[in-house]
Amino acid sequence: MMKRILLLSLVIVAAVSTSCNNSATNKNPVRQELFGNHKGKEVYLLTLTNKEGNVIRLTNFGARITWIEVPDKDGKKDNITFGFDEFESMINGDRYFGAVVGRYANRIAKGKFTLDGVEYSLPINNGVNSLHGGPGGWHSSVWETEVVKKAEEPTVVFTLKSPDMEEGYPGNMNIKVTYTWTDKNEIVLDYECTTDKKTVLNITNHAYFNLHGAGNGDILDHVLTIQSSAFTPVDSNLIPTGESLPVAGTPFDFSTPHTVGERIMDEFQQLKLGGGYDHNFILDNASEVDATLYDPSTGRYMEVITDQPGIQFYSGNFLKGTLIGYGGKPYNYRSGLCLETQHFPDSPNHPEFPTTVLNPGETMKSTTIYRFSVK
Numbered sequence: 001m002m003k004r005i006l007l008l009s010l011v012i013v014a015a016v017s018t019s020c021n022n023s024a025t026n027k028n029p030v031r032q033e034l035f036g037n038h039k040g041k042e043v044y045l046l047t048l049t050n051k052e053g054n055v056i057r058l059t060n061f062g063a064r065i066t067w068i069e070v071p072d073k074d075g076k077k078d079n080i081t082f083g084f085d086e087f088e089s090m091i092n093g094d095r096y097f098g099a100v101v102g103r104y105a106n107r108i109a110k111g112k113f114t115l116d117g118v119e120y121s122l123p124i125n126n127g128v129n130s131l132h133g134g135p136g137g138w139h140s141s142v143w144e145t146e147v148v149k150k151a152e153e154p155t156v157v158f159t160l161k162s163p164d165m166e167e168g169y170p171g172n173m174n175i176k177v178t179y180t181w182t183d184k185n186e187i188v189l190d191y192e193c194t195t196d197k198k199t200v201l202n203i204t205n206h207a208y209f210n211l212h213g214a215g216n217g218d219i220l221d222h223v224l225t226i227q228s229s230a231f232t233p234v235d236s237n238l239i240p241t242g243e244s245l246p247v248a249g250t251p252f253d254f255s256t257p258h259t260v261g262e263r264i265m266d267e268f269q270q271l272k273l274g275g276g277y278d279h280n281f282i283l284d285n286a287s288e289v290d291a292t293l294y295d296p297s298t299g300r301y302m303e304v305i306t307d308q309p310g311i312q313f314y315s316g317n318f319l320k321g322t323l324i325g326y327g328g329k330p331y332n333y334r335s336g337l338c339l340e341t342q343h344f345p346d347s348p349n350h351p352e353f354p355t356t357v358l359n360p361g362e363t364m365k366s367t368t369i370y371r372f373s374v375k
């Protein structure tokens with residue numbers, strides 16, 4: 001107990017004394033510092049410390065999570081998400097590490113969709129498709145930053161105004177993303193979006209996880225569960241065919257625990273098309289926790305809880321080791337995985353999928369939680 005009080009006071013003292021804008025208080029230890037400048041706007045690094053003394057870092061460039069430092073079963077802390085030491089590397093590095101992705105997470109076939117008889121054309125930035133809201137999507141924007149001083153737990157709000165026809169999408173949109181780092185080691189992500197014109201929207205967070213610690217080996221030994229009875233198979237352009245395929249009896253069945261690597265090399269057409277797992281799992285939404293990830297070697301355990309209808313499970317198949325991350329460690333092939341809570345890819349072209357249409361007067365609200373512990 002004494003140790004915990006001492007540790008807590010040290011954290012608070014550290015947070016208060018290094019704050020550059022006096023935003024840190026005993027109740028709300030968030031440190032905000034200048035990280036760099038992008039397109040004439042200040043980019044901040046925000047360090048959130050919870051009562052357990054665990055730290056996450058965020059930045060308003062792409063409303064990103066850049067650091068999640070949690071203990072293993074022996075209490076040894078390590079950062080388990082992808083990011084970069086330097087501001088320049090972050091700007092020039094992978095576009096999506098930890099970022100909030102919009103207006104449309106994942107792919108829209110051939111960059112085209114129709115709303116009320118009007119065809120919209122989006123930038124093509126992934127083969128023949130439009131990916132993750134286009135090259136100038138929300139991941140590349142500098143968001144407004146607010147540290148919520150009165151919050152019980154460290155809380156940061158990022159807001160963005162996306163103008164009508166930005167990256168080809170209709171409607172002026174207001175986007176608000178609230179990050180809370182709870183004392184139970186949960187990252188709570190609350191999304192809120194409005195539009196003044198009928199539009200489509202699919203928002204997610206694109207954090208990569210490696211529970212060994214970012215840059216420490218691959219994720220093939222991570223044990224995964226996803227509470228999903230069916231997934232949406234894709235064509236050779238990674239566009240959903242429109243079907244829902246039952247996972248039972250396939251390498252896509254994670255309704256009971258399996259390591260990521262156990263079946264990833266199976267002769268299964270969908271794995272060949274995806275280069276591994278790169279698919280939308282339709283959530284059963286029958287239990288509180290939608291997905292879990294466990295690393296037996298460190299004991300680190302992550303739970304994913306969402307109100308979204310799907311999870312894009314991406315096993316890092318396009319990572320090549322060319323990006324150098326924290327401490328000079330490369331992000332190698334399958335050294336990180338994403339569990340992106342979202343609507344289904346290409347829904348605007350699939351009326352059979354849950355709708356992604358947002359109308360004026362409506363507010364899209366959604367919550368995803370990433371909870372960390374040890375087993």
Ligand code: BGC
Pocket residue numbers: 096106238278279312314318338340
């Ligand atoms: C997609 C992958 C893509 C990756 C880019 C994921 O959401 O499913 O196909 O390569 O994002 O970072």
